[in-house]
Amino acid sequence: MSVRTQQQAIAASRELAVDLSAVIVCVTGDQPQILAIRSENDAADALASGPLESRHRTLEAGLRSWVESQTHQCLGYVEQLYTFGDRNRMVVGSNRRVRMLSIGYLALVREARPENTSNTVWRNWYQYFPWEDWRSGKPAVLARIERQLRSWVADAEGAGDRRARAERVRACFGLGNIRWSDERVLERYELLYEIGLVPETHRDRAPAWCSADDVIKEGALMIADHRRVLATAIARLRGKIKYRPVVFELMPPTFTFLNLQQAVEALAGLLMHKSNFRRLVESQGLVEDTGEVSAGAAGRPARLLRYRHDILLERPVPGARLPQALRGK
Amino acid sequence: MSVRTQQQAIAASRELAVDLSAVIVCVTGDQPQILAIRSENDAADALASGPLESRHRTLEAGLRSWVESQTHQCLGYVEQLYTFGDRNRMVVGSNRRVRMLSIGYLALVREARPENTSNTVWRNWYQYFPWEDWRSGKPAVLARIERQLRSWVADAEGAGDRRARAERVRACFGLGNIRWSDERVLERYELLYEIGLVPETHRDRAPAWCSADDVIKEGALMIADHRRVLATAIARLRGKIKYRPVVFELMPPTFTFLNLQQAVEALAGLLMHKSNFRRLVESQGLVEDTGEVSAGAAGRPARLLRYRHDILLERPVPGARLPQALRGK
DNA sequence: CTCCTTATACTCAAAGTAAGTATTAATGGG
DNA sequence: CCCATTAATACTTACTTTGAGTATAAGGAG
Incomplete structure (x- = not known):
């Protein structure tokens, strides 16, 4: 890279904040849990997270340091998930808008330590995604979700658009002749987000297809894009247990x-x-x-x-x- | 995230440059090719890449815009690979060291357009990784690589360390009773990098286990961490063709x-x-x-x-x- | 001892896989 | 124009992996 481009890059970085966040997973008995950070005033939980700082030698080191200071939890297995960087999801800092770059990580630990404190709680991850737990049959929420999705499909402009929407819904939620796929967690959440069926849409930007009243309220919220990072983590973990012995980390x-x-x-x-x-x-x-x-x-x-x-x-x-x-x- | 943490994040970002780079792949006949950017003075090629700027709405949009301006290639399928951010791999900009955050992407295109120009060339990806092509038997380079790896294993301090090294070598390069796995491209490259068997090690930092003379010179170089991004892309693509119909994008x-x-x-x-x-x-x-x-x-x-x-x-x-x-x- | 619960062992048919051989249909040299 | 060559396609065979289920074993509670 030339010196000119480097300087452009540095200039550009002035408007940039990099956030590292960790989905810390354990399994207690027969329930999957994640470590959530309770907020003082806000209702929504957060993942353990913090900004990348220059003292951090590597991204992963930065993540570990934030997690340890916030939760006193030692991490074992850690894996990078994805870097999110839509300009939609920006935060207001000092007096100008900065772009939020959010790098999500998956961490696996063997037992639920620390015990719940005033700041941290272990929560069943299905509290955030009730439609993802099929162990005792089809989750009840899905009836409402499917109804909304069907009317979104019906609302499409042309026939082609309608077919595309229908196809997407069938693939994500396993309707028609397609079976439910446990791995499409993120695709499902993104679809719900896109059309405004989760509260985050209305919090982040102008109302989408769906009005705030029709929003699916089952499922706890998280701050910023943390629920998206959680969806990514669940999807990755569900995929990975099928071809790598990662369960044993738990x-x-x-x-x-x-x-x-x-x-x-x-x-x-x-x-x-x-x-x-x-x-x-x-x-x-x-x-x-x-x-x-x-x-x-x-x-x-x-x-x-x-x-x-x-x-x-x-x-x-x-x-x-x-x-x-x-x-x- | 509180306002205080946001401001910390912004402060930290002053020393940060985010680079987007694309591994653009096509298949011509029976050869896998990638689009490389020729450098003017340097011997090493580069991937299409450029810094993230505030005008870019999303990361992917930024990537597409850089690729189009540098190569006049339109991208179809695009997928994020990984975000690299070791402080080891920094660049000197203006008059202080900045951290390089490098976000790699995989892009698939149907035909080798544009034709090679003065700036861009389509290159067989095995030019960069000659040990990865087993179609006409075991690649010759591997004999030398394996010899070096064996002596690295032998040089381990204790017996435990030696066993760990041996295990790693066996898993990466398919020795002993383990078969060669086409997907371990990145793990193989990282191992070679770590112990100093590729020139990049000696370019980036103090000499590792291996002296500069013993370096494996087969395989073309790229600037910065672009060969690492390429290894990530090959690994991802090789894995993905096994469970998603991505070949058809090519x-x-x-x-x-x-x-x-x-x-x-x-x-x-x-x-x-x-x-x-x-x-x-x-x-x-x-x-x-x-x-x-x-x-x-x-x-x-x-x-x-x-x-x-x-x-x-x-x-x-x-x-x-x-x-x-x-x-x- | 008997019943309940969970663990473990075994069966069986259907589907999928690795590794061939055989047949068909073009091209191109003589 | 025939035949060797090249490649496509069809068929076969033994074997492994799966889905689904039944039968038996080993503890504890009453």
């Missing part, structure tokens, strides 16, 4: 098959077939027997398992959706 | 099975079994027959296919690595 040192299954079900928001789940886990060779058995609970005691740390990466890439490459040659 | 309106297979092979850097590839594509219902056949080439003419745009999202998520969720209920 499990205690030893656990039973049922514990593991419930953790996965909590994240995916779906129930799975018990024996098939066991068979899959066993076939992957990711866990080993500790020799001990669980005690206390009702029913036959279960074997206690442990994650095989040594195996980390050696599995043949599973579920690759291309014919296996030719071997030999 | 295909002309009509194509044969062989064209499609060669495109996929070009991206993956691996050969596939012909009949199985056809069966897979057919079973997905992603293409339809145009009725026409290809002409001119030697051999029996092939049917011309076209991508079914209408089907975009309706496929049942394939290859999900969890037991299918219970139906009904």
Whole structure:
């Protein structure tokens, strides 16, 4: 890059604020939880977050430092999600508008520490996204959401536009012959945001298709774009558990098959077939027997398992959706 | 976020430059290509890139505007890759050091337009990563790379450290009982960078494990962290073709099975079994027959296919690595 | 001891996959 | 004009993975 362009970049940066935010996830029993920062006056929670500062060596280091100072939580697994930077979502600072660059992170921790304090709470993530939990059947909110979506489709201008809207709704919310996909969390939220079905739309900008009265009020709010970052995190995590052994970052040192299954079900928001789940886990060779058995609970005691740390990466890439490459040659 | 934190953020941003860069990919025949910007004096190419400016409505809009002004290429499919922000990789601007935030994008285009000009060239991406092309057997460079990696493993301090290094090398480069994974492009590059086996290490900072003489010189360089962004793009694309129909963004309106297979092979850097590839594509219902056949080439003419745009999202998520969720209920 | 609960083992059919062989239909050199 | 070459397409076979379900085992409460 030439010196001129560098100077332009620096000039441009004068109007720029970079915010690092973390979706800190744990699973307690059979519920997925995230660490939320309570606000003093506001009703809406926040994620642990703070601005990038020059003292931070790397982005991730900056994130960790903010999280630790705000929550006293030590992070293990951390992964960058996405950088949001719409000018729509700006904040007013000193006396001019600055662009907000928001870099979201996903962090996984093993247990809900710290306990809830005056500042922080562990919250079930389905409090923010009630339509994402299908473990006890189709969530009730979806009836209203679907009704609104159908009328949005009907309101389209031309036939082509209407078809496009219908297609998008079907893909996001699994209507018609399309099945619900646990991974489309962000696409669903963005659709709701775009057409004004969540309160954030009306908070951030001029009213969209939907009036403020028709807004879906189920689901807790968060400040700024934090609910969007949360949606991104859930989507990423749901996708990732399918091809990388990330669930184990959320499990205690030893656990039973049922514990593991419930953790996965909590994240995916779906129930799975018990024996098939066991068979899959066993076939992957990711866990080993500790020799001990669980005690206390009702029913036959279960074997206690442990994650095989040594195996980390050696599995043949599973579920690759291309014919296996030719071997030999 | 409170007003105080906002002001901190703005203060911090004074030392910040945000660079948007695009890996623009097309496939010509059976080769994957990227659009590189020739440098005037320097030997190293660059990606199309430029600083984020306040006139840009969104990050993606900023990227598109830079790409169009630098290359006169219109972008179709665009996807954000990752935001890099190590303080190691800084640039000197005016008279103080600023942090470089680099947001990488992947863009797919159908044909190599514009033709090469004085400023831009389409280059085979394996020019930058010769060890990533296994289509005609194991690349020759890997012999030297593996030798160096083995001695890096041997140089580890304790036995634990040595095992960790060995494990990492095995996972990245598919040694021992682990197979080569086409998707680990970035992990491989990062490992080479970290231990000083690519020239960038020595350009960016104090010498690492490896002396400048032992550096792997095969593979063209790029400025700044652009080769890292390219590695990220290749990795993402190789992963994505396995579960989303993105290849079609790179295909002309009509194509044969062989064209499609060669495109996929070009991206993956691996050969596939012909009949199985056809069966897979057919079973997905992603293409339809145009009725026409290809002409001119030697051999029996092939049917011309076209991508079914209408089907975009309706496929049942394939290859999900969890037991299918219970139906009904 | 009996029932309830949960764990674990085993079965079975259907679908999907890896790796071929066989057949068909063009081109181009002689 | 025939035949070797090249490529497309069709068919086969054994094997693995899945979805779905049933049967048996092992504890605790009453």
